[in-house]
Amino acid sequence: MASLEAMFDVRGKSVIVTGGASGIGRAYAEIMLQQGARVCIFDIDAEGLDRTVAELGAQVGSGEIWGQQINVGDRPAMAAAFDAVAERHGRIDTVFANAGIDPGPGFMTPEGERNPEGAIENIPDSQWDRGIEINLTSVYTTVKNAVRHMKPNGGGEIIVTSSIASQINESIVGTSYMPAKAAVNHFVRHMAMELGAYGIRVNAILPGPFITNIAGGRLRNKADRAAFESQSLIGRIGDVEDIKGLALLLASPAGAYFTGSLIVIDGGSLTRMT
Ligand SMILES: NC(=O)c1ccc[n+]([C@@H]2O[C@H](COP(=O)([O-])OP(=O)(O)OC[C@H]3O[C@@H](n4cnc5c(N)ncnc54)[C@H](O)[C@@H]3O)[C@@H](O)[C@H]2O)c1
Helix, strand or coil, rough: CCCCCHHHHCCCCEEECCCCCCHHHHHHHHHHHCCCCEEEECCCCCHHHHHHHHHHHHHCEEEEEEECCCCCHHHHHHHHHHHHHHHHHHHCCCEEEEECCCCCCEEECCCCCHHHCHHHHCCHHHHHHHHHHHHHHHHHHHHHHHHHHHHHHEEEEEEEEEEECCCCCCCCCCCCCCCCHHHHHHHHHHHHHHHHHEEEEEEEEEECCECCCCCHHHHHHHHHHHHHHCCCCCCCEEEEHHHHHHHHHHHHHHCCCCCCEEEEEECCCHHHHH
């Protein structure tokens, strides 16, 4: 029987985390680094990227962390960034397709009022396009580049950050977010079907509300938080620490039988709402 250490052993793995300079992605990067992986963060926010790499790099750990400033919507830049990781680490084992945004205001305010800015007839087309580009198309780009490197190596793990908003409607979130995340779920299952034969496992994490910097960090405000807290069955919203164990499980030998799974981690919010 494998030891606990062997079950969760990710030492030396070559890992990419998109959107890893903040929030959930930073937590993925941190746990993998702490467990001895070599991690490259891709993020559009240069300052946040430098800060995160410096802070995580200062931690004790046998891993390695570095970053590349990149917009996940930029396809040529993504291909080059993946190649740079493969060159530096010699291979790519684990990819977290995590970067995502709240594309704009929802049609309701957190206080329960109608919000004309988020009404369907007023949504700028550019806002819709950006939401789909970052929350859906960039996942396709990330998976495509991951597979290009994983197939010749005989396998790997791809972990996509979806959302419980793929399964319910959140009226205070920008309208394109829900269909983008729903499509991400379907894409993850489709990729799991295509790639299982190559030893590549593809899974999605579906977080409920977590305190991060998304939507300008609004969940740090008490008023905005209240609506989400009341949905949780355990009386609180998520802290990014809560997501580390699941990320490590999916990236490690202990997670070897997961593929095509859509795993909800939400303090029971979805259970209450559906
Ligand atoms: N926080 C939540 O409540 C919650 C719930 C469900 C799902 N999610 C999902 O979790 C993922 C991470 O979000 P978070 O809450 O940690 O938010 P966050 O804003 O704290 O972190 C997102 C990171 O992605 C980066 N990013 C944004 N656009 C990018 C781009 N075009 N190219 C490269 N990097 C980019 C940001 O700079 C930031 O560092 C997203 O996919 C989000 O949809 C979050």
